[in-house]
Amino acid sequence: MHNWCLEVWGDYACFTRPEMKVERVSYDVMTPSAARAIFEAILWKPAIKWNVTRIEVLNPIRWISVRRNEVGGIVTNPTARQMAGESSEPLGIFIEEKRQQRAGLFLRDVRYRIHGYFEFTPPEKRKANNLLLSEVWADDQENAEIVRLDEIEAKYAAMFERRAKKGQCFHRPYLGCREFACDFRLVDEDLEPAKLINETRDLGYMLYDMDFERNIKSPPPLFFRAEIKDGGINTDRREVEVRG
C-alpha cells in the first residue's frame, strides 16, 4: 500500500466542531475526515477506501471571526404533487425567508500536509451499487479471464498519481466547508521535507469520521484523542484508538 502525501493550502478553513456547528467554531487543525474528503475529491471509485494516516501543520494556527449570512434550512424531498408536475409550492429555498446571520470562528491562512493510503476492494467483495443493468460480456471467457484482470490496486494507484500530479479533481477540494476551497499538490517527502510548526499539545477528543459501515442512514460519529507532536498528528487507525 503506497502512502501518498498531499500539500493543501487555502486562505480560510473551518473544520466545524460538532458541538459548535450552529455558531461555527473550527477545530484547531484539520480533521481526518476533512483530509479524506480531499483525497476523495481527486480520486474516488467504489473500489477504493481512503484512510488518512498523518496530518502535518505547516502554518501557525491563526483565527478569524466572521459574521456572515447562511441558509437556515435544507432542501426537502419533492412532494407527490411536485413529482406529478402539478402546480404547487415551489421546491426551492427562498433565501430572504431562510436567511440567518451567524458568527463563525475560522482558521486563517492554513497549510497542511496530509498522508493517506487507500484500501482496495476486489470486485467480488464490493457491495452492489444499485446496478440498473447487468454487465454484458462477449462470452463467458471474457467475463472470466480478461475483463477483471485490470481490477488491481496498481491501476487505481496510477490513476491517483496521474490525476494528483496534473491537478485534476472530480470537484474542487475544500477545507472543511465547501466555501473554503483549497489548492493541492502531490509532494515527495524525501525531496521536499516539510517545516512543521513547533507545537506539542493535547487537542482533546476530535471527530475521526462518521461510521457509515455501522449505519448508513444515521451513522454514529467516531472520535479519537488528537495529539499534536512537533506539528504532526498521528491519525493512523491502525495505531490510534478510535472510539464510537
Added chain:
Amino acid sequence: MILQALKEYYDRKAADPESDIAPEGFEKKELQFLIVIDAKGNFLNIEDTRERIGKRLVGKSFLLPRSVGRSGNKSYETTFLLWDHIGYLLGQPIGDPKSSKQHQTWLAALSRLDSGLLTDVGVNAIIEFYNNNELERAIASPQLKECLKAPQCNMSFRLISDMCPVPCRSKVQEFVRNNTTRIIDKEVSEEKEQTGICLITGEFGVIARTHSRTPINKDTKCLVGFQKNSGYDSYGKEQGYNAPISKSTEFTYVTGLNTLLKSSSQRLLIGDASTIFWSEKPSSFESDFSFFFKEPEKDNPDIGTEKIKALFESVNSGAYRDDDSTSRFYILGLSPNAARISVRFWHVGTIAEFAGRIRQHFEDFAIIKLSREPEYYSLWRTLVNIAVQDESENIPPNLAGDFMRAILNGTPYPATSLQAVIRRIGSDTENRVKPVRAALIKAYLNRYHRFYPNKNHKEVTMELDVSQPSIGYQLGRLFATLEKIQEEANPGINATIRERFYGAACATPVTVFANLLRLKNHHLAKLENRGRVVNFERMLGDIVSKITDFPAHLDLHEQGRFAIGYYHQRQAFFIKKE
C-alpha cells in the same frame, strides 16, 4: 477544546473544598421571594430576600435542585423541583393565560413527588399548604404586589423554624444528590434516551438531548443548541444528538461556564463580548487578569496600576508573581447572537506567554503625558476615545474583539483602529490629539513596523524626537509651533489654527502650510517679547530645515506620525526643561 477546558475548570473547583461551586444535580440560583409557612402548611407571610447591590436589587442565592431548559409553546409543562417562578407556585398574575397552566403543572408535579421526598417535614408542609387552600391567603397578602412588580420572581417555601428554604433542607438535598439527573427529567423525557460516546471525555454515557441555558447580557441562551428543522439536523440526527455530550459532562461544563460568567473577578466586558478567563491551576494571574484591562474602581483607583506594575516587575521570572509560568491559561469571548451564544474569540496559551504579551502592550502604549492622566489606559478608555463622540455605544462592534485579539496574540493592532483614531482626531476639533490617542498611534506604528520591517521607519519614541526622519512627524511639530505662536500672539482667541486647519494640514499639507507660514509673520509681529520671537524663529528654522518639501498629501501612517509629532511638540512646550 472550549467545553473540555470548562469541564476542567469545574473539576478543579469541585475538587477544592473551599469553593462553593454547585455539585452535580444542583444549581446556584437566586430566589427573590420565599413563602414562609409553618410545619402544618399555614401561610405566614412572603419574605423578600432581595438586597440592594449598586443600582440593582439582587435576590439571595441558594443551592437548588437544578433547573431544566424549557422553551417553545409547551414550556409550561415543565417545572423544577420545589422551586420555580411565581406563575407556577401561585398561578399569578391571573390575567396571564400561561400562569394558570403553569400552576396546574406545579400541582401535578407535587402530587407525583417521589416517595423518598415525602418523609421530609418541609415537603409535607408544602403539600398541606395547597391542600388547605392556604394559597388564597398567600395571594391576598400585601407582599404579593412586590412579587408581581419584581422583574424576576423565583420563589420557594421556607419553614418558619428553618433558616433555609425547603429545597435546601438536608433530606431534600440528599435525595437530589442520589438521583442526580433522573428526578427532574422524569416528566420531561418520555422519548427514549440515547447513548453514545461523549465527545469531550470519550466515555460512554447517556447523551443530553438539550443543553442547559447560560445567563448572558440579562438573558439566558444556550452555548450548545441545535434547533430542529433549521438546517442543523445532519446524518439523521436532531438536537443534542448532533454533538454527543453525556449528561454529566453537560452539567459540568454548563456549571463551570455559568460560574465564570457570574464571577466578578474572572469576567470582563470587552465591547459586546463577555470575556471569561481561567487557568489550569489556581493562579494570581487568573484573579488579577481583569485589572489589566478594566477601568479603575472608584473606591480603589490604584489597584489596576499596582497589578500592571507587578506584571512589569516579574520580567525576570517571565511569568506573573509566583505563578507557574507553564500553566495553561484560557480566554473565551462570548456574545449573544439570536437565541444562541456565539464564540467571538478563544485563546489558549501559557501564563508566561500572555503575561509577556500584555506587558508588551503596555510598553507599546507608554507615552509622555501630564501627571493627571492615568498611568495605564484601560481597554475601554482606549476604545471610547476613538469612537464617534467619545461614547461607548459608538465603539465599532468588531473593533473591541479584534483589538483584544491583537493584544493577546501579540500581533499588530487592527488597521481599523488607526483609521478610527485618525478619523476621530479629524472630527474632534476641540481636543484633537489626546494623550490616549497619541499612545494608540505610537503603539500601532511601532508594532506594525516590528512585524513588517521598513528601513525608512524610525521607531516612534515616548517623547519629542527632533531627529525623527518622518516628514509627517516634522510637519506635526511645525504645526504645533505655529499654533503656539498664534496662542501667544492672541491670548484667549476663540478658534485657533488647530480648530480650523488641523485636518487639512494633516491630510494635504501643501494646501495650508504656505498660508499658515504667512500668518505666522503677522503673529510674530504682534508679540511684544522680542527674545521670544527670536526663540520661535530659531525653533521654526530648526524644524523647517528637516522638511524638504510640503507633500501634496500624507498617507495614513504619515498622518499618524503627524499627530504624534504635533502631540510631542505640544507636550514639550508645556513640560519645562530641567
